[in-house]
Structures are given as structure tokens and as C-alpha cells.
Amino acid sequence: xxxxxxxxxxxxxxxxxxxxxxxxxxxxxxxxKPDGAExxxxxxxKLAIIVTIIGFLAQLGYFITRWIHTGHAxxxxxxxxxxxxxxxxxxxxILIYYMYRLSVLGLVALPIALLIIAYAxxxxxxxxxxxxxxxxxxxxxxVITAALGQSVLAISAVAGLIYLLKAVxxxxxxxxxxxxxxxxxxxxxxxGFVAVTVIFRGMGYExxxxxxxxxxxxxxxxxxMPAVFGMNESELLTDNVMEPLAEMPPxxxxxxxxxxxxxxxxxxxxxxxxxxxxxxxxxxxxxxLVQKVNLNLLDEIGxxxxxxxFPIFSLGALVFAMIxxxxxxxxxxxxxxxxxxxxxxxxxxxxxxxxxxxxxWEGKKSAWLALIGFAIILFNLIVVNLVIxxxxxxx
Numbered sequence: 001x002x003x004x005x006x007x008x009x010x011x012x013x014x015x016x017x018x019x020x021x022x023x024x025x026x027x028x029x030x031x032x033k034p035d036g037a038e039x040x041x042x043x044x045x046k047l048a049i050i051v052t053i054i055g056f057l058a059q060l061g062y063f064i065t066r067w068i069h070t071g072h073a074x075x076x077x078x079x080x081x082x083x084x085x086x087x088x089x090x091x092x093x094i095l096i097y098y099m100y101r102l103s104v105l106g107l108v109a110l111p112i113a114l115l116i117i118a119y120a121x122x123x124x125x126x127x128x129x130x131x132x133x134x135x136x137x138x139x140x141x142x143v144i145t146a147a148l149g150q151s152v153l154a155i156s157a158v159a160g161l162i163y164l165l166k167a168v169x170x171x172x173x174x175x176x177x178x179x180x181x182x183x184x185x186x187x188x189x190x191x192g193f194v195a196v197t198v199i200f201r202g203m204g205y206e207x208x209x210x211x212x213x214x215x216x217x218x219x220x221x222x223x224x225m226p227a228v229f230g231m232n233e234s235e236l237l238t239d240n241v242m243e244p245l246a247e248m249p250p251x252x253x254x255x256x257x258x259x260x261x262x263x264x265x266x267x268x269x270x271x272x273x274x275x276x277x278x279x280x281x282x283x284x285x286x287x288x289l290v291q292k293v294n295l296n297l298l299d300e301i302g303x304x305x306x307x308x309x310f311p312i313f314s315l316g317a318l319v320f321a322m323i324x325x326x327x328x329x330x331x332x333x334x335x336x337x338x339x340x341x342x343x344x345x346x347x348x349x350x351x352x353x354x355x356x357x358x359x360x361w362e363g364k365k366s367a368w369l370a371l372i373g374f375a376i377i378l379f380n381l382i383v384v385n386l387v388i389x390x391x392x393x394x395x
Contacts, residue, residue: 002069003065003066003068003069004065004066004069004127006061006065007061007062007063007065007066007069008062008125010058010059010061010062010065011058011059011062011083011117013055013058014055014056014058014059014062014087014117015055015114015117015118016055017051017052017054017055017058018052018055018090018110018113018114018117019110019114020051021048021049021051021052021055021106021110022106022107022110022111022114024044024045024047024048024051025044025045025048025103025104025106025107025110026107026289027041027044027048028041028042028044028045028048028103028106029041029103029104029107029289029290029292041103044103045101045103048103048106049094049097049106052090052093052094052106052110053094055090056087056090056091056094059083059086059087059090060087062083063083063084063087066080066127069127070127072130072135072139072140073139073140073143073144075139075140075143075144075147076130076139076143077123077124077128078120078123078385079120079121079123079124079125080120081120081143081147082116082117082119082120082123082381083116083117083120083121084144084147085116085120085147085150085151085381086113086114086116086117086120087113088147088148088150088151089109089112089113089116089151089154089155090109090110090113091151092148092151092152092154092155092305092309093105093106093109093110093113093155093158096155096301096305100297100301102293102297102298102301104162104289104290104293105155105158105159105162105301107289108158108161108162109154109155109158111187112154112158112187115187115190115191115194118190118191118194119190119193119194121194122193122194122197122198136324136327138320138323138324138327139324141316141320141324142316142317142320142321142323142324143316144316145312145315145316145317145320146313146316146317146320146321146342147316148312148316149309149310149311149312149313149314149315149316149317150309150313150317150377151309152305152308152309152312152313153305153306153309153310153313153349153373153374153377154309154374154377155301155302155305155309156301156302156303156305156306156309156370156373156374157302157370157371157373157374159298159299159301159302159305159367159370160298160302160366160367160368160369160370160371161183161367161371162290162293162298163293163295163298163299163302163363163364163367164176164180164364164367164368164371165180165283165286165287165289165290166287166290166291166293166295167295167363167364167367168180168283170280170281170283170284170287171284176364177281177283179368180283181281181282181283183371183375184281184282184283184286185267185271185282186375188267188270188271188274188282189263189264189267189268189271190263190267191267191270192263192264192265192266192267192268192269192270192271193259193263193266193267195266195270196225196262196263196265196266197224197225197259197263199266200224200225200262201224205223205224205225205226205241206222206223206224206238207222207223207226207227207236207238207241207242208220208221208222208223208236208237208238209221209222209223209227209230209231209234209235209236209237210234210235210237211230211231211232211233211234211235212231212232212233212250213232213250214232214250214251220237221255223255223258225258225259225262226241226242226258226262227241227242227243227244227254227255227258228242228244228245228246228257228258228261228262229244229245229246229247229248229252229254229255229257229258229261230243230244230246230247230248230254231247231248231253231254231255232247232248232249232250232254233247234247234254260382260383295363298367299362299363299366299367302366302367302370303356303362303366305370306349306352306353306356306370306373307353309349310349310350310353313345313346313349314346317342317345317346318342318343318346321339321342325339337384338380338384338385341376341379341380341384342380344376345373345376345377345380348372348373348376349373352366352369352370352373355369356369
């Protein structure tokens with residue numbers, strides 16, 4: 001077995017461990033039942049964190065073995081970066097867990113990491129040579145530090161989501177109920193992305209097109225899903241497949257926009273099926289699981305996570321990124337879409353801390369801000385990487 005096969009097996013072990021850990025953390029949720037229920041919950045919690053640590057060590061082994069095989073940090077494309085991001089979220093969760101011993105965090109943090117890793121698995125995982133601009137040790141420093149910062153900030157969103165799951169009454173019609181259900185709906189869309197990718201891969205769907213890129217050169221591209229959106233001046237080369245319904249300008253990556261479209265369709269169908277089968281909102285399904293949590297403790301966890309994650313993210317996504325940009329492209333800042341959204345993310349969390357410290361935005365307000373911040377991070381990861389063309393499109 002070579003190193004790349006070993007790394008793949010270790011990643012699979014980690015995924016299974018996180019899945020098992022999720023169920024174990026579910027068993028660790030304290031209830032009001034008598035007769036040793038709290039003791040059983042503590043036992044489940046100990047088992048859950050042990051399994052989670054085993055999964056984390058396995059994924060760390062994947063990261064190291066892939067690094068040794070490729071000769072560079074495995075964070076240079078969507079598969080590598082997103083799996084690393086999932087690993088760092090687990091690492092941040094383990095750290096916070098040992099600070100607060102709150103099992104319900106695992107019931108949310110682990111599924112989020114699982115979704116992120118499953119999302120990563122939908123991208124090509126082949127080892128490819130680095131493009132010239134990536135052949136720098138600043139790649140390792142910038143990307144890993146930025147991902148570490150984002151992972152700690154993600155824990156603030158985990159705490160915020162749990163806070164709102166308890167604080168928002170699913171039986172009372174309100175704006176809070178609507179938007180919290182929208183957050184849960186988005187998580188189902190990610191599952192839809194995984195499902196639709198697996199389905200079309202299983203079908204072996206391929207459609208080849210030629211198109212004209214932004215430099216006026218003719219290129220060829222292969223779609224692995226029916227082409228709803230076509231590239232600039234595209235021409236279909238494959239017989240008996242779907243023609244694009246609309247043509248996109250060069251600034252939009254139509255192939256990846258097509259993936260987003262099909263993910264939205266599949267996720268929406270899945271969400272409707274859940275609603276039809278259970279006859280209630282996802283919020284109403286999750287609300288009973290968080291009734292014993294301490295809201296003040298969750299608020300503190302969310303705030304401290306931002307205090308820890310914000311300076312790390314600032315170093316990785318701005319300071320180290322600008323140093324690398326100067327080395328790679330001869331300028332510190334170029335208003336590339338990825339750079340702009342990194343700045344937007346930084347400004348948002350700076351505003352978060354300002355509102356928290358100066359205006360007293362605690363509790364629900366702080367929880368909502370944490371969710372919005374993580375939504376910005378995910379927008380940067382998914383939409384900016386997949387849809388908007390720029391210097392970071394290789395990611």
C-alpha cells in the first residue's frame with residue numbers, strides 16, 4: 001500500500017469515527033429522567049470524545065501522509081483544503097470540549113465536520129503538481145493559519161446554533177423561527193450536493209463543450225452534470241446530452257454554477273421529504289435535544305471562540321496572505337474576489353467584537369452574529385471558489 005492509498009484509508013476511518021461519535025454524543029445528552037440517567041450520559045460522553053479523538057488522529061495521519069507523498073501541504077485545492085478545514089473544526093471542538101465539558105457541542109460540531117468532509121469528497125482527489133504561484137512555503141503558512149482561525153470561529157457558530165435551538169420556540173411564529181429553519185435548510189442543501197454528485201457519478205454522466213475564455217482563447221471543458229448554464233460562447237461536443245439553458249459571461253464559472261443549481265434542487269427535494277415524513281420543521285425535531293443546556297455557558301463559549309479565532313484568522317487570511325500575494329503576484333492587494341471576501345469576513349468579526357464589547361450584544365444577538373459570520377465563511381468557501389472566477393479559482 002502506497003502513502004496516497006494509506007492517506008485515503010485514514011480519511012475514511014476518520015469519517016466513520018466522527019459518524020459514530022455523533023451518535024455517542026447524542027446518547028450523552030442529559031435528560032430529566034431519573035435512575036442513573038446522568039451517570040449513563042457521562043459514560044456516553046467519555047466514549048464519544050475518545051472515538052472523536054481517534055478520528056482526529058486518523059485524519060491527522062491522512063494529512064501527514066498526503067503531505068509526505070506530495071511534498072507540499074495538502075491544502076492546494078478544494079478537496080485538500082476542505083478536508084483540512086473539517087479536521088481543524090474537530091481539533092477546535094476537542095479543545096473547547098476539554099475547557100467546558102459540554103457534550104451537546106459534539107452533537108452539532110461533528111455533523112458539520114462530516115458535511116464538510118463529505119462536501120470535499122465530491123471534488124477530484126488526485127495529486128497534481130502545484131502551479132507556480134503556489135510553490136511557496138507561504139502557501140502552507142497562509143492557508144493553514146487562515147483555516148485554523150476559521151475553524152475556531154466555526155465553534156462560535158456551533159454554540160450560537162445550539163443557543164438558538166433552545167431559545168427559539170418552534171411553536172411560535174416569528175422571524176427567529178423562520179431564519180433558524182433557513183439555516184437548517186442550508187445544511188440539508190449540502191447533503192443535497194453530496195447526493196446529486198454521487199448520483200451523476202454513478203450514472204457516468206459526461207458532456208464535453210468548447211468555450212471562449214476571458215482571454216479570448218478557445219478551451220474545452222467536461223460537465224459531469226446536465227449543463228443548465230453554459231460557458232461563454234460554448235459549443236456542445238457530446239451527442240444525446242442536455243444543451244445549456246443559459247450562457248454565462250466569462251466572469252462566472254458556468255460549470256460550477258450548474259453544480260450549485262443541481263445541489264439546490266436535490267437539497268430542496270430532500271428537505272421537503274423530511275418535512276412530509278416527519279410533519280414538522282427540522283427546528284421542532286431538534287428543539288427537545290437541547291432543553292438541558294445552559295444558555296449563559298453557550299454564550300460564553302461563542303464569545304471566547306471569536307476571541308481566540310479572530311486574531312488567528314487575521315494573521316492567516318490578511319497578514320500572511322498579503323505577504324504571499326506580494327511574493328507570488330508582485331502586489332500586496334489586488335481586489336481579487338477571494339481577497340475581498342476575506343476582508344469582509346475580517347470586518348464582520350471585528351464588528352462582532354465591537355458590538356459585543358461596546359453595545360452589550362449578548363445572548364440571542366451574539367448567537368445570530370456567530371451564525372452570520374460562519375455563513376460568510378461558507379459563502380467564501382463555496383460560492384466564491386466555485387462560481388466567481390479569480391486568481392484563487394484553482395482552489
